[in-house]
Amino acid sequence: MRIGLLTEGGYPYVSGEAGLWCDRLVRGLEHHEFDVYALSRSEREEDGGWVPLPPQVGRVRTAPLWETVDDGIVHGRRARRRFAECYGELATALCAAAPGDPARSSEARSSEARSSEGEPEGQSALEADRFASALYGLAELARDEGGLPTALRSETAVRALERACRAPGAHRSAREARVPDLLAVAARLERALRPLSLDWYEDDDLGSVDLCHAASGGTGALPGLLARHFCDVPLLVTEYGVRLRTHYLTEPDSSPAIRSLLAAFHGRLAAETYRRAAVITPGNTHTRRWQERCGADRAKLRTVHPGMDAAPFAEAGESPECADPQTLVWVGRVEPAKDLVSLLHAFAEVRRAEPGSRLRIVGAPFGPEGVAYLAHCKGLAAQLFPDEADGPHAVGRNPVSFEETGGPELPSRADAYASGALVVLSSVVEGFPTGLVEAMFCGRATVSTDVGAVVEAIGGTGLVVPPRNPRALAEACVALLRDPERRERLGAAARARALELFTVEQNITAFHGIYLEILSRAPVRRVVLDGAGEPLPFGVPAEAHVPGRWSDATARAAARGGPGAVRTGPGWATGGGPVRATTAVSAAEGASR
Structure with a gap:
């Protein structure tokens, strides 16, 4: 089977979103062929290069969404x-x-x-x-x-x-x-509609794949819509976060008119994508509810949880003993959406109830806003605990420490989770809580805010409190700090749940089955022959292999191109080049970039 993998700001770029997920999918389905069609979001992303590509990636085509393009075309x-x-x-x-x-x-x-x-x-x-x-x-x-x-x-x-x-x-x-x-x-x-002007939609290009798999909605799925429109290629859409929701969260400072018009565009595009897709695979129930609200047919929805590599956390999970039974651990990317301010206020109450408790905040800031937020949190920690340490950077007597992985004390994220008795998440905005699942792989009990897909991820293996409620967060943490047997039970249940639902293997198996399901229902668009002149798998319908006059007549009709022959895509001709000279390279060339 030949899959056209469509990405926006992701795979195969090193710094791309969802790049790790796509790489695991491609490597896990090594018996399929993949062509990657990638839209880049920034010059920095392109300069960062690509991840090493496996041999099953046959072609990579890229196009930018970030630069202003002058096509030089004069329209009549x-x-x-x-x-x-x-x-x-x-x-x-x-x-x-x-x-x-x-x-x-x-x-x-x-x-x-x-x-x-x-x-x-x-x-x-x-x-x-x-x-x-x-x-x-x-x-x-x-x-x-x-x-x-x-x-x-x-x-x-x-x-x-x-x-x-x-x-x-x-x-x-x-x-x-x-x-x-x-x-x-x-x-x-113009930027969102730039894929309309690409030269990808020919029978020997994106139109030649058996299936288009869009790794996100929005603009990233637009090439799949056009391949379906021009060449009748079936479309699969995977979303671990809904682009329309992202637009609402990232446009707070725009005028009401800009927000209204862009929200309408993203909403209409999402509805059209869901209407034309053969199958839609949300990564969690939270995303699924957004998709249904945007018009997705429930019959097309298949929830496929993200696949994560459990191996780096196996040692910590198999040895659930913690280094310090009084330590709370937060691990993640430092930014305002993580609401570390509420966490620090909650820990102040925890400290009053359990004077020997500590809080380790492990993570690096994201962007200039994250750097400023980290400085603010360090200053707040110094104000909340003025008499307990020499400063917010100290680790000795200070009950709050700000650290990053990669050092001698915390060489990896698994070591960070293993260093405490309890893992805390205090976010006010969250998609799929990757950090929580990592903590579950490590067999740690968790206390989390009820945002995004948190409840779906942890099930009944952790405590959940309302967001922006430091007192509720503190009470849940104190309850688990004082009950080590309950912590151990919750941690064991969390690890079992994560290994059952969130591994790479279950993700790959699910998508393999969905690929076969879509191809079994898709109309045959061409007869594909191998070097010996024999039909390739999925190149002809299964009933054509049944002996009899009917199948022979169909095969002869297909060979003649007459009645009964399979239909190919329309023979369009372009009047010029693409928006920009797009890149088409082999996997070996891509890996060397």
Whole structure:
């Protein structure tokens, strides 16, 4: 089987998100072939190079989303008219008010209610069809003309957005958009729609794979949508975090008009991706609920938990004795979302109840914001415990220490978990709690805040408290510090649960079965022969191997290309090159970069 793996800001880049998961999947399915189609987010990411690629990766094609591209294409009058029509329809779909919004007239609301029957709230069938028609219309125009980046940044695009925002029935936030807002939205849409202009969607390229597997939703899944549209390639979408939710969390400082229009775009794109996907695999129930809210069909959903390597934590898990039964451990990336401030206030109460307790905060800051946050937390620790240590950096008598792995005392994350009796998570925002699962592999009891997929991950093997509640966090920690037998029971149950649900092996087995399921239902698009002229596996339907006149007649028809022959993708021709000279290399060349 030949898989087209689609990534955005991830595999095969060294610093990419979800790169480790994708690498484990590719290496675990060594009997399949993989072609990687990667969208990069930054120049720094590209300069960092790739991870070593296994031999089953046959081709890697990359394209940037971060640089401004001047394609040099001059569109004729007909192409400009097609672009204005399609982009205008796209903008209209984004500006339409949601059902029940007071900005809509009563007639519009009643019409939308009729058209959206059976659709998720905020996503009418009319607007979904309008968005899809506009999206594929732009894709076909990009294919005919050789690219659209300049057009997507043009005055025509900005004016189309302005007309849609000022049209009757537009959402109230959209009507308030000013020129700077429109320019910002047009620029963001151009970047998100850049995959439309790539030259990947031919029968000898992405159209030749048996299955497209998108490692994320949003822009990263857009090449899979286009491969399905142009070449009828089935699409599998895996999400361990929903891009629409990420947009809500990362746009707090934008104007209401920008937030509204971009949220509408991401919501419409997510709904279209879920509608066209053959199977959707959320990584947890928290993500699954978001997908259902965005319109995903429950019949397509298969929850596949992330696969993690349990081997580095085996020694700690098999020897659950802790170095210090009075020590609490926090391990992770230092940033505001982890809410270490609440953890420090909670530990102050723990310290009053258990004077011999200690807190080890193990992790490095993430970005400039993380550096500033770490400094703030160290200052807060000095204020909360002024008479117990020489300073926030001290390790001796100081009940709070800030450390990083890699040193002589904590050479690895497993050593960090093993150094304490209890692992604490205090986040206010969390997707899948990787750190908690690592602690579970180590056989440690945990106290966590109820965010993201925490409850789903730990089940009944740890204590869960509300976020931003230092007193509840402190009470749970004290309860477990005072009950070593309960800690031991919870730790053993946590390790058993992690080994059952969250290993690399279960992840790979699940995806292998899903691949076979999709291919068994997918229509055969071509007859594929090996060097000896024999059909390759999955190249012909299983019933064609059954002896008899029917199968012989079908095979002869396929060979002639007449009635009964399998259908291939449409024979399109491009009018120019891609957005940018994309990269196509072998696995060996990629590994040497």
